[in-house]
Amino acid sequence: MKITNESEYEKASERADEIFGAKKGTPEEKELQELLKAIKEYDDDFVRMLKDND
Numbered sequence: 001m002k003i004t005n006e007s008e009y010e011k012a013s014e015r016a017d018e019i020f021g022a023k024k025g026t027p028e029e030k031e032l033q034e035l036l037k038a039i040k041e042y043d044d045d046f047v048r049m050l051k052d053n054d
């Protein structure tokens with residue numbers, strides 16, 4: 001999963017909030033892990049872009 005814009009980021013964040021606390025071993029827990037990874041990558045890319053523009 002790759003988040004490419006702010007709209008996708010917002011949707012991913014909302015979904016992560018919905019399933020936060022999913023039980024270990026469930027499909028929701030797997031989905032949550034993928035969402036959190038994608039959100040972190042988007043955040044890291046955004047921060048990197050800001051630093052590059054300084």
